[in-house]
Amino acid sequence: xxxxxxxPSSDKQVLEESTAFTPKFDANGLITAVVTDARDNxxxxxxxxxxxALSLTIETGIAHYFSRSRTKIWKxxxxxxxxxxxxxxxxxxxxxxxxxxxxxxxHDATCHxxxxxxxxxxxxxxxxxxxxxxxxxxxxxxxHDIYKP
Amino acid sequence: xxxxxxxPSSDKQVLEESTAFTPKFDANGLITAVVTDARDNxxxxxxxxxxxALSLTIETGIAHYFSRSRTKIWKxxxxxxxxxxxxxxxxxxxxxxxxxxxxxxxHDATCHxxxxxxxxxxxxxxxxxxxxxxxxxxxxxxxHDIYKP
Numbered sequence: 001x002x003x004x005x006x007x008p009s010s011d012k013q014v015l016e017e018s019t020a021f022t023p024k025f026d027a028n029g030l031i032t033a034v035v036t037d038a039r040d041n042x043x044x045x046x047x048x049x050x051x052x053a054l055s056l057t058i059e060t061g062i063a064h065y066f067s068r069s070r071t072k073i074w075k076x077x078x079x080x081x082x083x084x085x086x087x088x089x090x091x092x093x094x095x096x097x098x099x100x101x102x103x104x105x106x107h108d109a110t111c112h113x114x115x116x117x118x119x120x121x122x123x124x125x126x127x128x129x130x131x132x133x134x135x136x137x138x139x140x141x142x143x144h145d146i147y148k149p
Numbered sequence: 150x151x152x153x154x155x156x157p158s159s160d161k162q163v164l165e166e167s168t169a170f171t172p173k174f175d176a177n178g179l180i181t182a183v184v185t186d187a188r189d190n191x192x193x194x195x196x197x198x199x200x201x202a203l204s205l206t207i208e209t210g211i212a213h214y215f216s217r218s219r220t221k222i223w224k225x226x227x228x229x230x231x232x233x234x235x236x237x238x239x240x241x242x243x244x245x246x247x248x249x250x251x252x253x254x255x256h257d258a259t260c261h262x263x264x265x266x267x268x269x270x271x272x273x274x275x276x277x278x279x280x281x282x283x284x285x286x287x288x289x290x291x292x293h294d295i296y297k298p
Contacts, residue, residue, distance in 0.1 A: 003279055016262055019281040021272055032195060034183050041190035046181060046246040058274055091281065092267035093260055097195040099268045111242055113165055118241035119248045123170055125207050130152055132168040132240065 002055035008095060016093045023054065024096040030066060031098060035110070038087040038101040044110040045118045047076070049098065061086050063100055080146045081106030107140040112147065114139030151204035157244060165242045172203065173245040179215060180247060184259070187236040187250040193259040194267045196225070198247065210235050212249055229295045230255030256289040261296065263288035 008022040009015050015022070023031050030048040037044055047065040049057065053073055056064040063084035067074035077083035084102035091098055104110055111118040120136040157171040158164050164171070172180050179197040186193055196214040198206065202222055205213040212233035216223035226232035233251035240247055253259055260267040269285040 005279070019270075019283070021279045021281050032181060034192060034195060036190070036192060041185070041192070043183060043185060043190070043192075043248050046183060046241065058272065058279060089272040090268040090284070091270055091272060092195065093262055093269075094267075097267075098272075099192050113242055118243075118246075119239040120242075121168075121240055123207065123238040123240060123247075130154070130170045130207060132170050134168070135239070 002052060003058060005051055005054070015095060021091065022095055023051075023091065023098070024094065025051065026096075030068075031096060033063075033065065033098045033100055035063065035084065035100045035102055038103050041101075042117060043119050044102070044104070044116070047074075054098075057086060057100070058089070063102060076110075077104075077106060080109070080112075080141065082109055084110075109140035112143060114141045114143050114146075116140060151201060152207060154200055154203070164244060170240065171244055172200075172240065172247070173243065174200065175245075179217075180245060182212075182214065182247045182249055184212065184233065184249045184251055187252050190250075191266060192268050193251070193253070193265070196223075203247075206235060206249070207238070212251060225259075226253075226255060229258070229261075229290065231258055233259075258289035261292060263290045263292050263295075265289060 006022045008024045025031050029050045033047045033049050035045045050066040053064040053066045063076050063086055065074045083105045086100050086102055088101040109116050115136055121132040122135045124131055124133050155171045157173045174180050178199045182196050182198050184194045199215040202213040202215045212225050212235055214223045232254045235249050235251055237250040258265050264285055270281040271284045273280055273282050
């Protein structure tokens, strides 16, 4: 079952300008997925997919990733209810990255910390020191209530 | 010269909630950088940085990456004039990815094909076949004029 993906063409012109979808998985069999909110393009998270996760995502319209820490398929939002419906999927010139424009169900939160986006801290440089500033501290859910130990 | 980055904390709470910037470089010494247009959050490209590229980017405010194909520091736009000024840099919960919100100089194009964004094709499923549809074919510059052989 599942979709098969042809290997990338060695012809740069074909890779970049044709309509053949030939995702380039890395040495670990993964491709980077950038996930944005279809409403306003806000970056929500960066994750990885193997061929199975990509196939499941395309076939079901619900985002599936490959969890590198748990080394298994990860149906995003299965625990929290924050499932991601894919509105549009795009790829880049060399087809080694994917963009998923999604709508988020549940709490409208993507980060496991309860925030809307995993990108909630800004990198700042002051007096030669690099630090983070928390730019979004609003929790849409309380992580302890959702992820039981 | 350049900035030093402390290694990531093994304490998840510190990694996720503190203001210490400890970017997590992968086994190849690289971290993923997602680049968006500061004007409208449009995704422009996905690239990689080593510690030197990250340091140069923070210190100069101009995006530098590490070219995996050329295995060297890559000052984006040096050939094309499409330099990226960093308006804001963010990191995610586990600090293994960066977001750069940039303004693009020159032709207002990021892709080497001349398009505004490297993400100019949409993945579509029709009758069980996955294909790409070109959703942006406007060239801001003619690649052959910019990148001399």
